[in-house]
Amino acid sequence: MLDIKLIRDNPELVKEKLKLRGEDDKVIHRIQKIDSDRLEILHKLEKLKELRNKASDEIAVMKKNKLDASTAINQTRLLGDEIKELDSQIKNLETELEKELYYIPALPDESVPIGKNETENVEVKVWGEKKSLTFKPKDHIELGKSLDILDFDRGTKIAGSGFPLYKGKGATLERALINFMLDTHISKNGYNEVITPVLANRASMEAAEKVPKFEDDMYYIQRDDLFAIPTAEVSILNIHRDEILKEEELPMRYSGFTNCFRREAGSYGKDTKGFLRVHQFNKVELINFCKPEDSYNELEKMLSDATRLLEDLNIHYRVIELCTGDLGFAASKCYDIEVWSYAEDKWLEASSVSNCTDFQSRRAKVRFKRHGGDGKQKTELVHILNGSGLATSRLMVALLESYQTEDGHIVVPEVLKKYTNFERI
RNA sequence: AGAGAGAUGGCUGAGUGGUUGAAAGCGGCGGUCUUGAAAACCGUUGUACCUCACGGUACCGGGGGUUCGAAUCCCUCUCUCUCUGCCA
Structure with a gap:
């Protein structure tokens, strides 16, 4: 499997090498799209999880001090729904990404003679x-x-x-x-x-x-x-x-x-x-x-x-x-x-x-x-x-x-x- | 195949709902001491992802669920061990 980071950082190089193998390089464009969608959602998701973790810690402290935490719990519950939704979106994108990545061959070394077959x-x-x-x-x-x-x-x-x-x-x-x-x-x-x-x-x-x-x-x-x-x-x-x-x-x-x-x-x-x-x-x-x-x-x-x-x-x-x-x-x-x-x-x-x-x-x-x-x-x-x-x-x-x-x-x-x-x- | 037990970091092994990424020991690495080594002592020691960075997120066999919060509770799968059966 190729490194997604290589495709992310240097897609033109990857396309060039794939062409040498006679591979269709359109897949790289599809991967770039999936990858950037995934990153965008990941950023949101991690932010939400951070919020939830902090809220949970606060609830723990309130409970420890025998304070009423029901408002906080109710608010945090909403976060949970959002997280669940984004989680499943991420999972779908990752499956899609893997599917594409699994069919892309290794890149040939510099020293390999160029040829069609x-x-x-x-x-x-x-x-x-x-x-x-x-x-x-x-x-x-x-x-x-x-x-x-x-x-x-x-x-x-x-x-x-x-x-x-x-x-x-x-x-x-x-x-x-x-x-x-x-x-x-x-x-x-x-x-x-x-x-x-x-x-x-x-x-x-x-x-x-x-x-x-x-x-x-x-x-x-x-x-x-x-x-x-x-x-x-x-x-x-x-x-x-x-x-x-x-x-x-x-x-x-x-x-x-x-x-x-x-x-x-x-x-x-x-x-x-x-x-x-x-x-x-x-x-x-x-x-x-x-x-x-x-x-x-x-x-x-x-x-x-x-x-x-x-x-x-x-x-x-x-x-x-x-x-x-x-x-x-x-x-x-x-x-x-x-x-x-x-x-x-x-x-x-x-x-x-x-x-x-x-x-x-x-x-x-x-x-x-x-x-x-x-x-x-x-x-x-x-x-x-x-x-x-x-x-x-x-x-x-x-x-x-x-x-x-x-x-x-x-x-x-x-x-x-x-x-x-x-x-x- | 049937019955039961279990799966936690490099290893051994604690931990049954809340600052636990995880005690302790061993091992590894760095240091002190030593002519050198050992011993002793001190420190350090998981992986991956996101971020220019600060930092954040995830991971306690895999997947799913309950919950504000799961290593810890529930479901399911896989694997390992013990006994019974079968067998090279």
């Missing part, structure tokens, strides 16, 4: 190169079927399309991948491991800025008012919701593995085969709570923590810097990491690393106390970053395809062998 994203790095295969590569579905390690049909029987079933060495390979990634983050990259709930309540979903805007894309259990998390970003971020952190504890880096659930509403017919777009997938997530001045350095660190895994796995990848028009809702700056698919002959997104600055922390109320030089303390919002490190489904596509042999087998990547205890599928 994904075609204007900027490739910032390519690592490794395409292998020149001497045979026609099979795709992951074919490989999964012939080696009996992935069974999309039976996954569909169990839950529906987009709910993959891993079998035998495929399941072991998946688990190896997850363990390898987590181990690296925990023992080498300085993250604290967590295992979180995979269901989250509405407050948590709102704090992570997934609801209300993306509510239709979430699995929702009505009976208990719980959402299946679309990413561990939601559950990990909420570890510190409504908390004031200690300055010396920052940055706090967490990593956790969870299943992730997405309805992918509206994306039917696009990249639907196999792992390319699924409703349930596995992901090792990275979340970082840090001081504002550190967040862009932390973003680069997280990017390199994620890409390092692909280098260890020896998988050809590239890093894309998203342009202003393609940024995610909560992000001020974002890198995508894409892996090469030999069978699809294109790049697949395997990770996204974002700096959400104070956009989520404002709504989640995650703050820290900054020690000033004069011994005073100031409460400030932390910056929150998230990144996949990594999501396995598309990574598995790239891995299976690039490690396949001409006779249709899979060679296990060197770094995974100690996890799989086999070298070949």
